[in-house]
Amino acid sequence: MAKLDFSPIADTTRRAEIVALLRRAILTGQLEPGQKLNELRIAEQMRVSRAPLREAMRELVQEGILTSIPYAGTFVIEVTAKDIIDAYSLNQVLDEFAIERTWPLRDQRFFDELDRRHDAVKEATRAKDTTRQIETALQLHGLIYEWADNSVLLETWQRLTSRLQMYFALHQRARNEPVPAEDVHETYVALMKGSDMRAAQRHAREHIDLDFEELLAYARGLEKRALKN
Amino acid sequence: MAKLDFSPIADTTRRAEIVALLRRAILTGQLEPGQKLNELRIAEQMRVSRAPLREAMRELVQEGILTSIPYAGTFVIEVTAKDIIDAYSLNQVLDEFAIERTWPLRDQRFFDELDRRHDAVKEATRAKDTTRQIETALQLHGLIYEWADNSVLLETWQRLTSRLQMYFALHQRARNEPVPAEDVHETYVALMKGSDMRAAQRHAREHIDLDFEELLAYARGLEKRALKN
DNA sequence: GACAAGCAGATTGTCGACAATCTAACAAGA
DNA sequence: TCTTGTTAGATTGTCGACAATCTGCTTGTC
Incomplete structure (x- = not known):
């Protein structure tokens, strides 16, 4: 068999795409520091339900570029x-x-x-x-x-x-x-x-x-x- | 006013408690490396729906002690x-x-x-x-x-x-x-x-x-x- | 006018059900 | 026998609706 190492195929979950989209928006500054992320609004814009969006947001919180306060919202981190x-x-x-x-x-x-x-x-x-x-x-x-x-x-x-x-x-x-x-x-x-x-x-x-x-x-x-x- | 700094009150979301429970189970070795986490089973045991459980798992994936493969499952990381x-x-x-x-x-x-x-x-x-x-x-x-x-x-x-x-x-x-x-x-x-x-x-x-x-x-x-x- | 109580709206947290995907077992054909 | 196609079951991913909580406004009282 020919020695051909395939790269793993892309993650095809909505969640993964949402993570990528949000991360990009934050890192390029389209979403400003301190800004609140309204789940309903973003979900509608992306034509996605809140479940995968929320999971994506959890990931970005752990990644350190979002911060979350229970029952208050999720925000882009402030930069000091x-x-x-x-x-x-x-x-x-x-x-x-x-x-x-x-x-x-x-x-x-x-x-x-x-x-x-x-x-x-x-x-x-x-x-x-x-x-x-x-x-x-x-x-x-x-x-x-x-x-x-x-x-x-x-x-x-x-x-x-x-x-x-x-x-x-x-x-x-x-x-x-x-x-x-x-x-x-x-x-x-x-x-x-x-x-x-x-x-x-x-x-x-x-x-x-x-x-x-x-x-x-x-x-x-x-x-x-x-x-x- | 008396100088008294209060500590922030506890997070009262199910998600936060699930994170704590799972983390403890993993770090104490109750959940062994490589083991798969069945969402339905765990959710039933904890008397909780899968939504907060899944969000909790996303956090632990980002924390580096779980690993997730789309449509296959979430596993405790292997230790090499x-x-x-x-x-x-x-x-x-x-x-x-x-x-x-x-x-x-x-x-x-x-x-x-x-x-x-x-x-x-x-x-x-x-x-x-x-x-x-x-x-x-x-x-x-x-x-x-x-x-x-x-x-x-x-x-x-x-x-x-x-x-x-x-x-x-x-x-x-x-x-x-x-x-x-x-x-x-x-x-x-x-x-x-x-x-x-x-x-x-x-x-x-x-x-x-x-x-x-x-x-x-x-x-x-x-x-x-x-x-x- | 100041202040507390309570209500309405909006938003987040959680749930149960359905859709998409994977796995493993089995059958059919070379 | 090995490979390939099919199918049933189980599991993960996603959805829409409901419950819990917060915020700001209004109202009533002093």
């Missing part, structure tokens, strides 16, 4: 400056760990995939598709987690990614201007191909710090506005 | 040696980070709470209540996460805890003998009260390694058995 700081500082630690674990496992396939994802970022940048740019940048960054051969680490990263993507999207929408050049990624990719692991780890940490400053400033603005209400 | 290795290696990294962040925030309340939780472990050990012993030991360990003032880190730890507790419970049930002395915790508590952060971090890492060896041996046994089927 502290949340962003917390997420980023944890991300730094995880990055360091992921690079350490991935390092000895790097091979040609890794380098090829690294280039492929880097190209995707450049493509999105050229097309000025900011949403896709965030997505692809996070996917590029996520490669070290996929390669680290640690399923628990990968899961943790994926949870964190949801939030990071949401934060970035908020940020981008707020300042509404073209996104940073991809120089940072250029250096990152070069370092990940190189032989100095410590340098790669250091860069990952600093690279994050870079965009972090801007993001944080935005978050502080959010908090001030929130205080007025 | 690799899973345990992965969880522990990540735990080491997180511990180091948590201690670093908690360190400057330690105060009298922290020390008191540390002692309180340590006493709880000792009490459970005296009572030879192995399940409770695991719980309390993890709670003692979790204090650094609660104190680190990083919500994302805390969430991550709580997710990880579920698994660790499940692994430990499996292990204990398998060897079915009294549990290790609490000397390890004694040293840990002392170090957390001391002034040498590096020493505390080092100990946390080694302490984990200790039980880890046994747990890992057990996990390898599990894998061999699985291969026979």
Whole structure:
């Protein structure tokens, strides 16, 4: 028999599609932080009953981008400056760990995939598709987690990614201007191909710090506005 | 008005209670790894309809202790040696980070709470209540996460805890003998009260390694058995 | 005018029934 | 004998309706 590994076929439950739809809406900022999700309304719009919608919402609550209060409703999480700081500082630690674990496992396939994802970022940048740019940048960054051969680490990263993507999207929408050049990624990719692991780890940490400053400033603005209400 | 902070009242939805019941059943090993959860049967036993039960199961799937295959069923996750290795290696990294962040925030309340939780472990050990012993030991360990003032880190730890507790419970049930002395915790508590952060971090890492060896041996046994089927 | 009680509307939580899908056993054909 | 098609039973996925709860308004009382 020919060695042909098929990928698992797509989940064809309504629930899975609803999860994907809602997640996308939240991460792109179509649903704003703090906004309430009215079950009846959303169910009608999606032409779906409330049962699978509610199950989907439970998943997103556990995923950390929705929050639920019994008999009151389910809401998109609020974003505070502290949340962003917390997420980023944890991300730094995880990055360091992921690079350490991935390092000895790097091979040609890794380098090829690294280039492929880097190209995707450049493509999105050229097309000025900011949403896709965030997505692809996070996917590029996520490669070290996929390669680290640690399923628990990968899961943790994926949870964190949801939030990071949401934060970035908020940020981008707020300042509404073209996104940073991809120089940072250029250096990152070069370092990940190189032989100095410590340098790669250091860069990952600093690279994050870079965009972090801007993001944080935005978050502080959010908090001030929130205080007025 | 008197400064009196009330704790939030309990969630009174069936769903929340079902989650708690199921989680406990899984973490104590009443529901074995790989076992299928029949919705109809469980719903009848709990005198509850399938709707809240299914929502509860979605939460536990996202929490990482159940796994779901569309139209096939929801199962307790299987435990492999690799899973345990992965969880522990990540735990080491997180511990180091948590201690670093908690360190400057330690105060009298922290020390008191540390002692309180340590006493709880000792009490459970005296009572030879192995399940409770695991719980309390993890709670003692979790204090650094609660104190680190990083919500994302805390969430991550709580997710990880579920698994660790499940692994430990499996292990204990398998060897079915009294549990290790609490000397390890004694040293840990002392170090957390001391002034040498590096020493505390080092100990946390080694302490984990200790039980880890046994747990890992057990996990390898599990894998061999699985291969026979 | 201030405040508590009570009511109406809207929304979430839960239920029982039906539809879609899977599994396993069996039958038919090469 | 092996494979393929069929079918019955069981189980999961989805639906529409009802119950429980919350929110805001109105009303009545002081």
